[in-house]
Amino acid sequence: MQERILNLLSLGIFSNLGKIFIGLMEIIEGIGSRVLFLWQVLRKIVARPFEIRELIVQLYLVGVQSLGIVTVSGFFVGGIVAIQFGYALNMFGAKVYLGGVTTSGLLREVGPVLVAVMITGRIGAYIAAEMGTMKVTEQIDALRCLGLDPIPVLVVPRFLAVLLMVFLLTIFGLLVSLLGGIVTSYFLLDVNFSYYLVNLLKLTTMAAFLIGIIKSFIFGIFIATIACFEGYNAEPGAEGVGRAVNHTLVYASISIYMVDYIVAALVSITFTLAQSIIFTIGV
Amino acid sequence: MIEFKNLYKKFGEQPVINNLSLLIEDGEIFFILGITGAGKTVLIRMLVGLLKPDRGEIWLDGKRVDRMSEEELKELRRKCGLIFQSPTLFDSLTIFENIAFGMRRHFSFSESEISARVNGLLELVHLDRELSKKFPEELSYGQQKRVSLARAIALEPKYLLYDEPTTGLDPFTSRQISSLILELRQKLSLTSIVVSHDLESMRMVSDRVGLLHDGDFAVIAKPNEFEQSGNPFLRRFLEAS
Numbered sequence: 001m002q003e004r005i006l007n008l009l010s011l012g013i014f015s016n017l018g019k020i021f022i023g024l025m026e027i028i029e030g031i032g033s034r035v036l037f038l039w040q041v042l043r044k045i046v047a048r049p050f051e052i053r054e055l056i057v058q059l060y061l062v063g064v065q066s067l068g069i070v071t072v073s074g075f076f077v078g079g080i081v082a083i084q085f086g087y088a089l090n091m092f093g094a095k096v097y098l099g100g101v102t103t104s105g106l107l108r109e110v111g112p113v114l115v116a117v118m119i120t121g122r123i124g125a126y127i128a129a130e131m132g133t134m135k136v137t138e139q140i141d142a143l144r145c146l147g148l149d150p151i152p153v154l155v156v157p158r159f160l161a162v163l164l165m166v167f168l169l170t171i172f173g174l175l176v177s178l179l180g181g182i183v184t185s186y187f188l189l190d191v192n193f194s195y196y197l198v199n200l201l202k203l204t205t206m207a208a209f210l211i212g213i214i215k216s217f218i219f220g221i222f223i224a225t226i227a228c229f230e231g232y233n234a235e236p237g238a239e240g241v242g243r244a245v246n247h248t249l250v251y252a253s254i255s256i257y258m259v260d261y262i263v264a265a266l267v268s269i270t271f272t273l274a275q276s277i278i279f280t281i282g283v
Numbered sequence: 284m285i286e287f288k289n290l291y292k293k294f295g296e297q298p299v300i301n302n303l304s305l306l307i308e309d310g311e312i313f314f315i316l317g318i319t320g321a322g323k324t325v326l327i328r329m330l331v332g333l334l335k336p337d338r339g340e341i342w343l344d345g346k347r348v349d350r351m352s353e354e355e356l357k358e359l360r361r362k363c364g365l366i367f368q369s370p371t372l373f374d375s376l377t378i379f380e381n382i383a384f385g386m387r388r389h390f391s392f393s394e395s396e397i398s399a400r401v402n403g404l405l406e407l408v409h410l411d412r413e414l415s416k417k418f419p420e421e422l423s424y425g426q427q428k429r430v431s432l433a434r435a436i437a438l439e440p441k442y443l444l445y446d447e448p449t450t451g452l453d454p455f456t457s458r459q460i461s462s463l464i465l466e467l468r469q470k471l472s473l474t475s476i477v478v479s480h481d482l483e484s485m486r487m488v489s490d491r492v493g494l495l496h497d498g499d500f501a502v503i504a505k506p507n508e509f510e511q512s513g514n515p516f517l518r519r520f521l522e523a524s
Contacts, residue, residue, distance in 0.1 A: 049388060130375075141333055142371035142431075146385035146438060147361035149353070153388075 047152040058161035074173035078180025099196035100203020115173040116219035124227040128248040131231025132241035166220030290339035301498025314489035323478040332356040364435030370427035372419040379415035404433040425456040
C-alpha cells in the first residue's frame with residue numbers, strides 16, 4: 001500500500017514537472033515564433049513596391065486618431081503626478097522643487113509607459129482585430145491569390161505606423177503631461193509658474209528625456225510585433241479574433257512593464273557603476 | 284494544362300484526397316461535383332499552393348506546383364485566379380480599389396488606364412459603374428461575387444478556379460453567374476475549374492464533370508454521359524439533389 005502511494009506520489013511529481021516543462025517549452029516557442037515574425041517583417045520593410053498609400057492611411061488611423069485620447073490622458077497623468085509629488089514634497093517643505101521632480105518622473109517613467117498602454121488599447125487592439133478579421137474571412141488568402149505577399153502589403157505599413165506613432169505620440173503625450181503638471185501645480189498646489197519652470201530646467205536632465213524616448217521606441221516594437229502577429233495568426237471564427245485582441249492587450253501590456261523594469265534597472269546599475277568609478281578616480 | 288498525379292492529402296488521420304489523378308486541357312471547363320467535405324476545395328487550394336499535398340504531383344503548364352517556393356507561387360497565382368466561396372473582398376476598400384488592388388501592384392498603368400480597366404471589368408461582369416464608389420458591405424451577395432470575379436480577372440489570368448460560385452445565391456442569380464462563367468471563357472479564352480454541388484450549373488457550363496467521392500473521382504464524363512452513368516454513389520447523389 002505504502003509502495004503504491006509512493007508510486008502515485010512520484011507519478012504526480014513527475015506529471016507536474018512534465019506539465020511545467022511543457023508550459024516552459026510553449027512559452028519559449030511563443031517567444032520564438034514572434035521573434036521570427038519580427039525578423040520576417042524587418043526583412044520585408046525594404047521590399048518593392050513600398051506600400052506608401054497604405055502607410056499614410058495607417059499613420060492617420062494610428063496617429064491622428066489617437067491624438068485626442070493621448071491629449072486627455074497625458075494632461076491628467078501630468079496632473080496626478082504633480083499632485084502626488086506635491087503632497088510628498090510639502091511634508092519636507094520642498095514644494096518649490098515640484099517642477100523638476102514631476103517632470104523627471106514623467107519623462108523617465110510614467111509618461112512613456114502610460115502612452116504605450118493607451119496605444120496598446122487604442123491601436124494594438126484595432127490592428128489585431130482588423131487583421132484577425134481579414135485572416136478568418138480569408139481576405140489574407142485572397143491577397144495571396146492575387147500573387148501578393150501579405151507581409152509587405154499588410155503587415156509592414158501597420159508595423160511602421162505603430163512604431164513611428166508610438167514614438168511621436170510619446171513625445172506629444174509628454175509635452176501635454178508637462179502642461180497638465182504646470183496647470184495642476186498652479187491651481188491646486190499653489191506653486192508659481194516661474195518656480196515650477198526654473199526647477200524643471202534645473203532638475204530635469206537630457207538623460208531623463210532620452211531614456212523616455214528610447215523606451216517608447218522599444219515599446220513601439222513590442223506593440224507593433226505583438227498586434228500584427230496575433231492578428232495575422234488569428235484562429236478561425238469570432239472567438240479566434242477575440243482571442244487575438246485579448247492576447248495583444250495582455251502580452252503587449254506585460255511586455256511594456258517588463259521592458260520598463262529592465263530599462264530602469266539597467267539605468268540604475270549603470271548610474272551606480274558610473275558613480276563608483278568617478279568616486280574611485282576622484283579618490 | 285493542369286495535371287494532378289497520384290495526389291494524396293490527409294487532415295489528421297482522415298485522407299481527403301486519395302491517389303487522385305486528373306488531366307485538364309486548355310480551354311476546358313471542368314466541373315467538380317461532390318458532397319460537402321469531399322475535398323473539392325482542398326483540391327483547388329492545392330493547385331494554387333495554399334495547401335501542400337502529402338504525396339503526389341501537381342503540374343501547371345509544365346511546371347511542378349507542389350515544389351514551388353513562395354516566390355514562384357506568387358507568379359503562378361497571377362495566372363491562376365481563385366474565386367473563393369465567400370466573396371473575400373477587402374472590406375476597408377471601395378469596389379474600385381478592390382478591383383484595382385492587384386493591378387496597381389503588378390502592372391505599371393497610369394491612373395486613367397486603371398480607371399478605364401476597372402470600368403471595363405465592371406461591365407464585363409455586368410455591374411453598374413456607379414457601384415465602384417461603394418464599399419463591399421453596400422452590395423448584395425451576388426454583386427460581391429461578381430466583384431471578386433472582376434478582381435481575379437483584372438490580373439489577366441489564364442486559369443480561373445471557382446469555389447462554389449453559386450452557393451448562397453437565388454436560382455436567378457445562380458443562372459446569371461453560370462452564364463458569366465461561360466461568357467468569360469468565350470471572351471478571355473480561360474481554362475476553368477468549377478467546384479460546386481449545383482447540378483443546374485453543371486449542366487449549363489461544364490465540358491467535363493468529375494464526381495469526387497472517397498478522395499478520388501468516382502466518375503469523370505461529359506455532362507450528357509455523366510448523368511447516365513450507373514455508378515451507385517452518383518445515383519444516390521443525383522436522387523438526393
